[in-house]
Amino acid sequence: xxxxxxxxxxxxxxxxxxxxxxxxxxxxxxxxxxxxxxxxxxxxxxxxxxxxxxxxxxxxxxxxxxxxxxxxxxxxxxxxxxxxxxxxxxxxxxxxxxxxxxxxxxxxxxxxxxxxxxxxxxxxxxxxxxxxxxxxxxxxxxxxxxxxxxxxxxxxxxxxxxxxxxxxxxxxxxxxxxxxxxxxxxxxxxxxxxxxxxxxxxxxxxxxxxxxxxxxxxxxxxxxxxxxxxxxxxxxxxxxxxxxxxxx
Numbered sequence: 001x002x003x004x005x006x007x008x009x010x011x012x013x014x015x016x017x018x019x020x021x022x023x024x025x026x027x028x029x030x031x032x033x034x035x036x037x038x039x040x041x042x043x044x045x046x047x048x049x050x051x052x053x054x055x056x057x058x059x060x061x062x063x064x065x066x067x068x069x070x071x072x073x074x075x076x077x078x079x080x081x082x083x084x085x086x087x088x089x090x091x092x093x094x095x096x097x098x099x100x101x102x103x104x105x106x107x108x109x110x111x112x113x114x115x116x117x118x119x120x121x122x123x124x125x126x127x128x129x130x131x132x133x134x135x136x137x138x139x140x141x142x143x144x145x146x147x148x149x150x151x152x153x154x155x156x157x158x159x160x161x162x163x164x165x166x167x168x169x170x171x172x173x174x175x176x177x178x179x180x181x182x183x184x185x186x187x188x189x190x191x192x193x194x195x196x197x198x199x200x201x202x203x204x205x206x207x208x209x210x211x212x213x214x215x216x217x218x219x220x221x222x223x224x225x226x227x228x229x230x231x232x233x234x235x236x237x238x239x240x241x242x243x244x245x246x247x248x
């Protein structure tokens with residue numbers, strides 16, 4: 001499993017209904033995107049961090065390791081807004097209001113990423129997918145997603161084993177050796193993916209698969225108290241942003 005999946009399975013909120021966490025995480029994400037970036041972005045980011053590190057119980061180091069990847073995409077997406085191509089100023093020049101637009105984009109996207117991470121850190125995918133059938137998603141689509149979710153971990157485990165074996169055989173001692181190892185890793189992973197898929201199909205057929213995977217879903221009841229707190233938090237963020245915008 002990936003570290004974020006391990007954290008989700010051992011989360012303090014694991015037994016809570018996924019709908020509660022979806023409303024909180026996605027609500028914070030929508031709020032970060034729709035509110036004015038200043039001061040909305042910092043307010044939403046601060047509130048999300050407080051929930052993540054406080055009630056949700058996510059470790060700060062784990063959160064940073066997961067957040068730095070989307071943060072890198074946010075920074076990469078904001079940098080092109082700083083320059084403009086062509087025009088009287090030359091082939092490449094600083095864009096008018098480029099720093100402002102880049103800062104606004106960075107505030108919005110980084111705050112929205114934290115909202116998505118809140119849901120990911122507290123809700124395992126295996127708790128969400130089976131419930132999608134009740135929400136109207138076709139069962140075969142959910143079954144394929146469950147199978148791909150499982151196969152993904154198996155392939156990651158296989159790739160880690162192959163990489164360890166290559167390193168033990170001095171397959172990463174030079175540039176040429178690294179390229180040969182990467183080619184071998186890609187070829188081995190391709191073959192193993194087909195082998196895993198075939199074995200999975202045989203296993204399902206042996207268990208009498210009739211077009212629907214039946215899995216146990218942990219029972220969880222909706223907490224109206226949690227939902228009320230979520231609504232109060234989102235309403236407070238919207239009101240606080242609009243009020244502060246008038247004074248800043």
